[in-house]
Amino acid sequence: MKVIILHQTVARHDAIGNDIEKMYEIMREIGNECYVFANNCLNPNVNYIDKKNTELLIKEKDNFLIYHHSVYWEEGEHLLDVAECRFVIRYHNITPENFFRAYNEFHFQQCSLGREQTKRFQKKYPNCMWLCDSEFNGQDLSEINRNNIFICPPFHKIDEWKNCTPDSAILNELIDSENINLLFVGRIAPNKGHISLIEILKIYLLNYKRNAKLRIIGKFDEQIKGYNEKLVNLIKYYGLEDNIEFIGEVTDSTLMSYYLGSDFFVCTSEHEGFCVPILEAQNFYLPILAFSVCAVTETCGQGAVLLEDNLKEYAAAIHLMYENSRFINHYTKLGNDNYEARFSYLKIKQIFLDFCGMFMKG
Numbered sequence: 001m002k003v004i005i006l007h008q009t010v011a012r013h014d015a016i017g018n019d020i021e022k023m024y025e026i027m028r029e030i031g032n033e034c035y036v037f038a039n040n041c042l043n044p045n046v047n048y049i050d051k052k053n054t055e056l057l058i059k060e061k062d063n064f065l066i067y068h069h070s071v072y073w074e075e076g077e078h079l080l081d082v083a084e085c086r087f088v089i090r091y092h093n094i095t096p097e098n099f100f101r102a103y104n105e106f107h108f109q110q111c112s113l114g115r116e117q118t119k120r121f122q123k124k125y126p127n128c129m130w131l132c133d134s135e136f137n138g139q140d141l142s143e144i145n146r147n148n149i150f151i152c153p154p155f156h157k158i159d160e161w162k163n164c165t166p167d168s169a170i171l172n173e174l175i176d177s178e179n180i181n182l183l184f185v186g187r188i189a190p191n192k193g194h195i196s197l198i199e200i201l202k203i204y205l206l207n208y209k210r211n212a213k214l215r216i217i218g219k220f221d222e223q224i225k226g227y228n229e230k231l232v233n234l235i236k237y238y239g240l241e242d243n244i245e246f247i248g249e250v251t252d253s254t255l256m257s258y259y260l261g262s263d264f265f266v267c268t269s270e271h272e273g274f275c276v277p278i279l280e281a282q283n284f285y286l287p288i289l290a291f292s293v294c295a296v297t298e299t300c301g302q303g304a305v306l307l308e309d310n311l312k313e314y315a316a317a318i319h320l321m322y323e324n325s326r327f328i329n330h331y332t333k334l335g336n337d338n339y340e341a342r343f344s345y346l347k348i349k350q351i352f353l354d355f356c357g358m359f360m361k362g
Contacts, residue, residue, distance in 0.1 A: 002033045004049075004057050004085075006076055007068035009040035013249070015154055015276045016070055016092055017043050022155030023066060026349060030356075032064075039075065051075075058083040066090055066131075069121070070273075072114035080125070088129045088359065089121060092154070093137045093273025093295075099191040103224040119143070129359055133274040136295035150359075152351045156276050157252075158283050159345040166257040174261025180204075180212040180322055183262040183286070185255070185277035186269060187218045188246070190227050193268030193291060195234065196311055200266065202238045204315035210322070214266075215258060217247040259284040264318055267296060268311075275299050279343050282335035287328045289317055301342065303335025 005024060011017040020036065024046045027034040036046045037054040049057070058065050058079060065087035067080060071094065080087065097111035121128070122143035130149050132138040138149045174181050182201065186192045194216065201214050220228055235244050247258070259265075265281035267290040278299045281288050288304035290296050297306055305321070307313050321327045341347070 002035065002057055002060070002063045003027045003066065004054060004063065005034065005036045005046075005066045005068065006054070006079060007036075007038055008071050008073040008076060009042065010036055010038040010046065010048075011040070011042040012045070013252075015156070015274070016068060018157055018276075019090070019092075019154040020068060021045050022157075022345075022349075023352070026352065030353070037079075039073075051079075054079065055082065058085050058087075061085055064088075068092065069118065070094060070114075072110050072117050077117060077121075080121075086359075088131050089125070090131045091118070091137050091141070092133055093140065093271075094118060095189070095191050095271055099189070099271065100224070103190060103226045106223060131355060134295040134298050136298055137273050150355050152355055153343050153348050154274055154276060155345065155348055155352075156279060156343075158280055158339075161252060161256055161283075164252050164256060166260055167253050168257075170254060170257040171261045174257070177213070178211065180210055180264070180318065181262040182212060182214040182318070183217070183258055183265050183281075184214070184267060185217045185258075185265075185280065186267075186275075188216070188220045188228060188231070189224065191269060191271040192218075193270050194231050196268035196291070196309075197266060198231065198234050198238065198240065198244065199311050200268070200314045200318075201240060201243060203312055204318055205240075205243065207312075207315060208319045210319075212243065212318070214244045215247055215262070216244070217250055217255065217258060219249050220246070255280075256284070259286055262286060263322065264289060266314065266318075267291060268314070269296065270294070272296050272299075278304070279339050282332075282339040285332040285336055287321060287331050288335060289314055299343075301334070301338035303331060303338040305331060 005020055010020050024034050035049045037049055041048045057063055061084055063085040065083055065085055068090045070092035094114040095111050097108045100107040130141055132151050133154050141149055184197055204212055265286045265288045272294045274295050282303050290300055290304050290306055292306035305317050
């Protein structure tokens with residue numbers, strides 16, 4: 001049997017790219033030929049094929065297609081329409097378009113079209129199996145029989161970091177710092193809650209004596225300059241230029257250093273279909289404070305301080321936990337247990353293999 005994996009973009013070092021790469025590896029490991037079709041082929045660790053060969057393979061009834069759905073993709077929908085093999089839709093969720101309304105018309109339209117495509121897929125392929133990252137994602141599928149929704153967390157590369165060495169200069173600087181070091185990891189986008197992070201830092205500095213610094217690791221999107229400028233202007237307005245640093249994209253060793261050297265991971269994102277950085281923080285015993293919405297609550301399990309939208313409570317929680325190590329030890333232990341029990345690579349691999357055994361051979 002040949003397996004074909006589809007997604008508009010296959011990148012390195014992002015959540016969906018890692019998910020595709022690991023599925024590709026596992027399919028080959030269990031004895032299948034596996035190929036990937038994408039418009040943007042940015043991950044060299046998989047074997048790509050062109051559209052012509054993709055169409056030939058998906059018209060062979062004995063083959064199997066995995067369609068990753070996270071963006072509007074007209075060409076991808078055409079391929080599903082002509083496929084004669086069995087296929088499953090791997091659903092990563094699509095950000096609600098209203099987050100982008102004030103900043104970029106293209107992103108607004110793409111998200112709107114993508115969410116409409118999700119609805120259309122349900123009507124066009126009512127008997128299709130949906131492989132969702134989270135129960136939260138499955139809630140979008142109101143037209144699909146619950147028996148056709150299977151939950152499998154996204155693959156990641158956290159376990160591979162055991163063979164990676166952190167950047168000693170960055171790590172030592174963080175450890176030696178007298179600041180409380182706050183960290184958030186995620187692309188710079190309106191749904192990620194950066195404004196709330198800035199507000200929390202301002203509140204903390206106004207009410208508690210210890211200094212703090214927030215570091216944000218993630219890629220800027222030049223198409224939403226209005227949002228980027230809003231963040232920069234807010235930081236200047238509050239006089240926080242020395243307290244907030246945008247790190248940008250980083251290597252694994254650099255990212256490890258920030259997880260190991262920071263004091264808290266703070267997530268105020270308003271929309272996540274899963275949120276892999278939560279697992280990364282839990283793996284490194286980094287205490288988490290998070291906004292209890294979307295898939296964040298589900299991913300965190302018991303291993304985080306989950307709060308609502310009162311930002312003063314975040315600042316108070318940072319102060320309370322920093323002054324009481326037993327609270328930190330309690331939540332970091334629960335967080336690491338959550339990661340090991342639910343989201344280790346071997347655990348996710350077994351869930352995925354169980355699905356393959358049930359569906360591909362059924």
